[in-house]
Amino acid sequence: MLAMDQIYNIRFQAIRKGKSLRSIARDTGHDFATVKKYVNKEDFNEVKQRRQRESKLEPYKYLIDEWLQEDLKAKPKQRHTAQRVYDRLKEKFGEEFEISSRTVRSYVAQKKSELFGQKEGYLPLEHPPGEAQVDFGQAEFIENGVKITGHYLNVSFPYSNGGYTQVFKSENQESFLTGLKNIFEHIGCVPDRIWLDNLSAAVVTIKKHGERDLTEMFKRFALHYGFECNFCNPNSGHEKGSVESKVGYHRRNFFVPIPEFKDMAEYNKNLLELADIKMNRQHYKKKQTIAELFLEDKKAMLKLPEKEFEVYKLEKAKADNYGKVKFDNRIYSTSPEYAGKQVWIKASAFDIVILDQDYRYIEKHKRLYGEQKESMKWLPYLKLMAKRPTALKYSGFFKELPQTIQDYFERCEYQQKKAALQVLSKMVALTDIHTATKAFETTIKHGLTDLDSIWATFYTMTNQSPAASEIKLGDKIPDITPYSVDNSSYDCLLKGGDAGWKN
Numbered sequence: 264m265l266a267m268d269q270i271y272n273i274r275f276q277a278i279r280k281g282k283s284l285r286s287i288a289r290d291t292g293h294d295f296a297t298v299k300k301y302v303n304k305e306d307f308n309e310v311k312q313r314r315q316r317e318s319k320l321e322p323y324k325y326l327i328d329e330w331l332q333e334d335l336k337a338k339p340k341q342r343h344t345a346q347r348v349y350d351r352l353k354e355k356f357g358e359e360f361e362i363s364s365r366t367v368r369s370y371v372a373q374k375k376s377e378l379f380g381q382k383e384g385y386l387p388l389e390h391p392p393g394e395a396q397v398d399f400g401q402a403e404f405i406e407n408g409v410k411i412t413g414h415y416l417n418v419s420f421p422y423s424n425g426g427y428t429q430v431f432k433s434e435n436q437e438s439f440l441t442g443l444k445n446i447f448e449h450i451g452c453v454p455d456r457i458w459l460d461n462l463s464a465a466v467v468t469i470k471k472h473g474e475r476d477l478t479e480m481f482k483r484f485a486l487h488y489g490f491e492c493n494f495c496n497p498n499s500g501h502e503k504g505s506v507e508s509k510v511g512y513h514r515r516n517f518f519v520p521i522p523e524f525k526d527m528a529e530y531n532k533n534l535l536e537l538a539d540i541k542m543n544r545q546h547y548k549k550k551q552t553i554a555e556l557f558l559e560d561k562k563a564m565l566k567l568p569e570k571e572f573e574v575y576k577l578e579k580a581k582a583d584n585y586g587k588v589k590f591d592n593r594i595y596s597t598s599p600e601y602a603g604k605q606v607w608i609k610a611s612a613f614d615i616v617i618l619d620q621d622y623r624y625i626e627k628h629k630r631l632y633g634e635q636k637e638s639m640k641w642l643p644y645l646k647l648m649a650k651r652p653t654a655l656k657y658s659g660f661f662k663e664l665p666q667t668i669q670d671y672f673e674r675c676e677y678q679q680k681k682a683a684l685q686v687l688s689k690m691v692a693l694t695d696i697h698t699a700t701k702a703f704e705t706t707i708k709h710g711l712t713d714l715d716s717i718w719a720t721f722y723t724m725t726n727q728s729p730a731a732s733e734i735k736l737g738d739k740i741p742d743i744t745p746y747s748v749d750n751s752s753y754d755c756l757l758k759g760g761d762a763g764w765k766n
Contacts, residue, residue, distance in 0.1 A: 265293070267482040269373050270301045277302045279491060292345055292368040306570040307487035309480070309577065319362050320370055323352060327367075331374050345371040390421035393563030395454035396506035397443070399434050399462070402514055405523040411633060416442035417513055420454070421505035423556035424546055427538045428513040429531045431612055432632035439464035440484050440574045441612040442531075447488065449535045452564035456491045458506075466494065480576070487572045489565050516541065528613055576610045586643075590615060593631045598643035601625065639663070641696045642688060649684035652677060665700040671707065679714075686714050690721050698724065 265273075273291065276282045277298075284302060288295045327348055334342040343351075345368040352360050352367065396419045404413045414434045419426040427446045431438035439462065447453050461469060467476040475494055477485075485492050517537065524530040542554040549556060580588040586602040587594050590610060597606060597617045607618040610630065615638075617625040628638040648655050655661050655672060662669075668687070672680055690699035702721035706712070 265297065265301065265369070266373055267479055267486075268376060269293070269369075270304075271482055271486060272376050273298055273301050274486060274489075275491075278489065292372045294365075305487075305568055307483040308570070308573055309483060309575075318366075320366055323356075323360070323362075324370065326352070326355075327370065328374065331371070331378055335378065343371070390505070391563065392422045392560045393455040394422065395420050395457045396509075397457055397459040397462075398506045398510055399439075400428075400510040400514060402518045403521050404430060404518070404527075405521055406527060407525055410521070414438070415513060415518070417506055417509045418443065418446050418454075419506035419509040420557060420560045423542075423553050423560045424505070425538075425542050425553050425557040425560065426506075426509040426513070428509075428517060428534055430527055430534065432527070433612075434462070434464060435612075436464040436478060436480055437574055437576055437610060437612040440480065440572075443484075444572060444574055445531060445535065447567060450561060450564075452561050452567055453488045453490055454564055456493060458493050458495065460495055465492070480574075484572060484574075487568060487570075489568070574611060578608045578610070579605060580608050581605050587637075588617065591631075593635065594637040595626075595628050595631075596639045596641075596644075597625050599647050600643075639696070641691050645684060645688040645691060649681060649688055652680040652684055655680065655684070665696070667700055667704045667707065671703055671712070674712075682714055686718060694725060 269291070273287055273293070276287045276290070277284065282290075284295060284298050287293075287302075288298045291298070330343050330348060330351070346364070348371050349364045349367040352362075398417050400415050400417055402413060402415060404411055411432060414431050416429045416431065416439060417426060418428075427449070429442035429445055431442065459465060461475070465477060465481040467478055469475055477492075481492075517534065522530065539554075542557055543552055545551075546553050546556055578590065580590060582588050582597050582601045582604055584602050586597045586599050588597060588606060588608060589595075590608045595608075595615055595617065601619070605620055606625065607620070607622060609616040609618055613630055615628045615630050617627070619625055626640050626643070628640065631638055648661075661672075664672075672683065675683055687699055687703075690702060699721065702724055703717055705724075706717045706720045711717075
């Protein structure tokens, strides 16, 4: 499989430069079928990672790199061809060098692309339809009653002055690409060209002559959607004035007063719809609405790929003795059975999914940001404890339970402890450990410790029904004479029976 840079170069030559497949194959040294394969490829989602053998060429790459680096000082006609590199390696290492010329040609083509790649373009003063600019802004938001400093992705379309925004808790790569994907899917097409700053989510390093090393996922993302990406010069924000203006516009018109919401992903859907409404205003310069001009923008854009691109980062991790894993300096639980084992962490902008080595689902968490350091899903651990209640006190997880529940279990006998663990597991499955703890605390506070009372408290907390209102009687209701019971007649009967019995 070719490196992502090689694939990008092949598609750039075919799609952007209009070169024929045969000329690309000749220029790059790749097989014609390989060139055709990647020009026609539509799905650039990451495949499941497999263990890859080290290339046989690896021990010799340092030498090839030195030769090609020296070529920068030589005239074009005196630089190494791929064949000359192969010949020199054969001369130097003789029979020890058992590598095909095709492998050498492929690597030389990749390295030359890095060393002699084209310089970046420049931002035009007049923007044609179909182009977009991208940048992040920062603002405060309130999620579930908690104020957070968030980041909002801004996509501006300079021709029409249209724009969209999406909110996240970070400017990480998953958030950046998720925001772009959401906007692409909402408008039903993809900008032909995107101008952006040197965001760390897209750019690894800026090299000489303005060349960029791009992140692997961003390269796959750009290939999948087919857009051309151009970058501004460092410290030159004025080069993308349209989106710089849009950052301020979105803050003033969308985020004042400070927005409050329960779910950020749902709030982002609302932002897309709000942006559509805002486009019905008049363009500041052209005598049309932004919505009308944006239709011209969309006509010049690329078709949305049929295959969805799944945005996530996949990392391998080893669970500790408690079955917990670390990602992005934060802790997530898996299950006791995975203690000490290797797992996969699949991270998206909003969620963390833990998978086993065969990519089977284990657990899912909300992704942590800011001051949040640990996410614990108790259910797998409680189920294990319920099977072995006597070992509960000596488990590491017992000490992590809330103190109220620890004290309760300390007082329980074996059968009650087993039943209580089952009830606690049921509560956590329906809600969470905090709600379950509150049910225990509230019941114990009222002097009750039996499980029926604890469950009744929990049920009341989670299934609250409106209190019955007082029934007020009207004035026309007649008075009812109270009825009193007279038991004297029954007393007579009892006396008669008593007399008869005595006789």
